[in-house]
Amino acid sequence: MGLRLFNTLTRQLEPFEPLEPGRVGVYACGPTIYGYAHIGNFRSFLFYDLVHRYLEWKGYDVHFVMNFTDVDDKTIRAARAEGVGIGEFTEPFGEAIMEEADTLGMRRFDLYPRATDYVDEMIQLVATLLERGLAYRTDDGSVFYDISAFPDYGKLSGKDLEKGRAGERVATDDYGKEDARDFALWKGVKPEDEEVGAAWDAPWGRGRPGWHVECSAMGLAEVGTTLDLHLGGEDLIFPHHEDEIAQSEGATGKPFARYWLHVKHLKVEGQKMSKSLGNFITVRDLLQRDVSPAAIRHQLLSAQYRRELNFSQAGLEASERAVRRLLDFQDRLRAHPVEEVSEGLGLSEAASRTRENFQEAMDDDLNVSGGLGALFTFVNEANAILDREERLPRSEREAALGLLDSLDEVLGLLEVGRRERQVDRELAAWVEERIEARARAREDRNWEAADAIRDELAQEGIVLEDGPEGTRWKRVGTGAGKEAGAAG
């Protein structure tokens, strides 16, 4: 059975079939870089990462594009406040997001286009819409989309065109729109725009692009006339994506995207995240507080993307423990003695069954929770076998380790967690020395001295495990953050 996705366009689960077999073109709505990204942004980005990884895992040749919006009202306002141009203003935020994305284990996409690099394409698109009679100019040099000329308007969001008709609200509108629901393709220049370098020349006058047109232009230019997949947060369904459809399909006459996937907004400690509630959390803050990146990744990824997700301190701690369990299991497996025999203990079978169950869950609209369930069921089964068997057939151990690696190509939890366990040479040498000292104390049955050393190591986040083969150690990080989750 193949991948099935919930398409916002049809509000149904549909078998996923790219336009061109084996090849997938994806466009994901990225951040507006006028500030640091918050965990809500990263729920979406990590979902994009999951889609990216899973499609590749399934063997598709994936072309994945996520934009960076570097011009809009807020950006212009903030750049003015700083007294710099929008390019200079946005660049640090763009870099910060890339760093955070790396830290959280996001695989690089193929392209991260900046809106301001595609102004020519946007102008071209607007020109086409004007030619086709789908747009009109106003006195202030703006261009608006005439949604009454696009019969399909509303098909994505399910909006009823007959509601909120022109005339009801138009009086309160200060633009020269013909219909209150028409939206800007091009905004006539204002002095503030010039101040920060946010103005370009177009055949119909100087100005800057509207918000929606950038995604149409970049998607068409970098992915193609018809995207296989278009991703975004649920808030973008209307008006952003609705307007993208109107623009793109109005210009090309072809479907803009085959499948639209929308991520549900997360909550923080049970509440909607918002600046006014004071529970606005940036990823930057979490990382500075030494919250484990793997725990963040796990929590943001652990619920299926259309389900409600509550980001909480308790959840972070649970996630940290969950990732630790996976890492411990992998360590244990790697260290377990093997023998060259062919008889099986059922581990290979369990591994292949797990792989199937994982795939089945993920194929069902990317049900990560189900996929994680399959993985942890395997961990339980395998741990029980490891408890029982002093030696493992080499092939069985390879099968188990192979499964972990394979599933982690999609999940990326071991990948990120492993990085956190790494220690530098100096610390490692110190730990080894302390462990030897403790071993001597233990030989002397001097338990107090031995325990004191163990406590000393624990202070540095080093946890010891005494076993028949000697003492193993690991670094477990400093915990899922000491502070409460809802930091101002």
Next chain:
RNA sequence: GGCGCCGUGGCCAAGUGGUAAGGCAGAGGACUGCAAAUCCUUUAUCCCCGGUUCGAAUCCGGGCGGCGCCUCCA
């Protein structure tokens, strides 16, 4: 008001017609000098009331409760 989502054990969360995955936490036990890790055992009238069905957490109807989007917030 329009469109839509959700309500499963202490917390989180799969399962959408055949009597309940998994993570975290708790309790008891094994192992250990003590731990850690691991294993074993243990914790669910699936929001309520009707209905359909041989059979429903799963379908239908009605309640109750929580939530999202609806003028640039992922």
